[in-house]
Amino acid sequence: MKIEKAQVSGNKATVIFSEVEPHMINAFRRSLTVDVPKMAIDQIEIHLGAISDENGRTYESTTPLFDEIIAHRLGMVPVPTDCDELMKGNLRMKADCDCSDVGCSKCQIMFSLNRRGPCTVYSKDLEPLGDEKLKPTDQNIPIVKLTADEGILIYATAHLGTGKTHARWQAVHAAGYRPIPNITIHQDKVKDPERIAGNCPRDVFEVNKKVLKVKDLDACILCRTCEHEDLGGIGAVTVDAKTDRYIFRFETDGSVDPKTAILYTLDRLTEKFTDFEKDLSELK
Ligand SMILES: [Zn+2]
Structure with missing residues (x-):
């Protein structure tokens, strides 16, 4: 599990995790919500x-x-x-x-x-x-x-x-995450770039000199509208949702700053798994 990028603005935080499995990111979310003291x-x-x-x-x-x-x-x-x-x-x-x-x-x-x-x-x-x-x-x-x-x-x-x-002791709220997709554009199959870009509900694409490009990957919500065959060529765009990169967003109620919440949670998870490993090793 790696933190690729962390951005804190006031009580809100956005963190990009890489090399992470879905169960790990979910364990982080659960621990962040209930384990951070305040x-x-x-x-x-x-x-x-x-x-x-x-x-x-x-x-x-x-x-x-x-x-x-x-x-x-x-x-x-x-x-x-x-x-x-x-x-x-x-x-x-x-x-x-x-x-x-x-x-x-x-x-x-x-x-x-x-x-x-x-x-x-x-x-x-x-x-x-x-x-x-x-x-x-x-x-x-x-x-x-x-x-x-x-x-x-x-x-x-x-x-x-x-x-x-x-709930009075819950410092972190609205904690959620989603995978960052891989979007592949097969330029040879793109027939109508303007139509593909225009149909995206999150404005992920742009067209530059009639060439379709990804403008804002983080905005993608994996709706896969761009994959529809009638949008200008079969297989022109493919979206791969299987990824080990996640964008994680949360906010605190102001009692604890987001950076402390992240660091405390990572420490707590490490401690929990170390204890679990120790208990397992003592089993006969
Ligand atoms: Zn005391």
């Missing part, structure tokens, strides 16, 4: 009773939404996860941390959310207790709308987890 809010404490502001005015700690809905929305807010520390293995699941379930900087991040209406409460209102850079990067996720005299005071705790447990 921080997510999974524990909240909602203040009940009156909330006072600095001028002594009191607000009712009530909102138009059930507490469970607010808890769910906070759980889905992408929480920044320190990628350097993650790769060094310095972030821990709460159950595995050496703080004995007390909670420390390796296994949790604490936030406060204190707003009074009338206003819309957004993810940017989550204030980390400690490092300011742990503020949610996606700032404009609406949580709840408060009317006059309504207030909300919440203490939220984020822990490390993986997508295997719950």
Whole structure:
């Protein structure tokens, strides 16, 4: 398995893999989706009773939404996860941390959310207790709308987890791949190059001085419209879908950068297969 090309743009990544079998690329997709850990809010404490502001005015700690809905929305807010520390293995699941379930900087991040209406409460209102850079990067996720005299005071705790447990810990989304085809043009059989190029729904071909050429191979979706016999010659174009090259695309929710997601997944897969090999060798 080789990475021929990797392009990262913001939270999105495109990777071209070569010398790879279909089962390997699928194992990468599955592991990428469920094995990359991230921080997510999974524990909240909602203040009940009156909330006072600095001028002594009191607000009712009530909102138009059930507490469970607010808890769910906070759980889905992408929480920044320190990628350097993650790769060094310095972030821990709460159950595995050496703080004995007390909670420390390796296994949790604490936030406060204190707003009074009338206003819309957004993810940017989550204030980390400690490092300011742990503020949610996606700032404009609406949580709840408060009317006059309504207030909300919440203490939220984020822990490390993986997508295997719950979608709130799924850092990678929309992960998909497809083979990069081999397109062969048999120029001696091409009767109508303009027609072949014009019928391609993804604009893969171009015609230059009446010669049919491949313009954008990555755009090909293997529909094989160009292979149709009535498009200007039997066997003028052949598309070979059997390939060991794949284009892989995915995006993250912003809590983990795509490069870290790729590196972590490759490490995790190596570790899994090494363990499997070791277990097999110990069989009698
Ligand atoms: Zn800890």
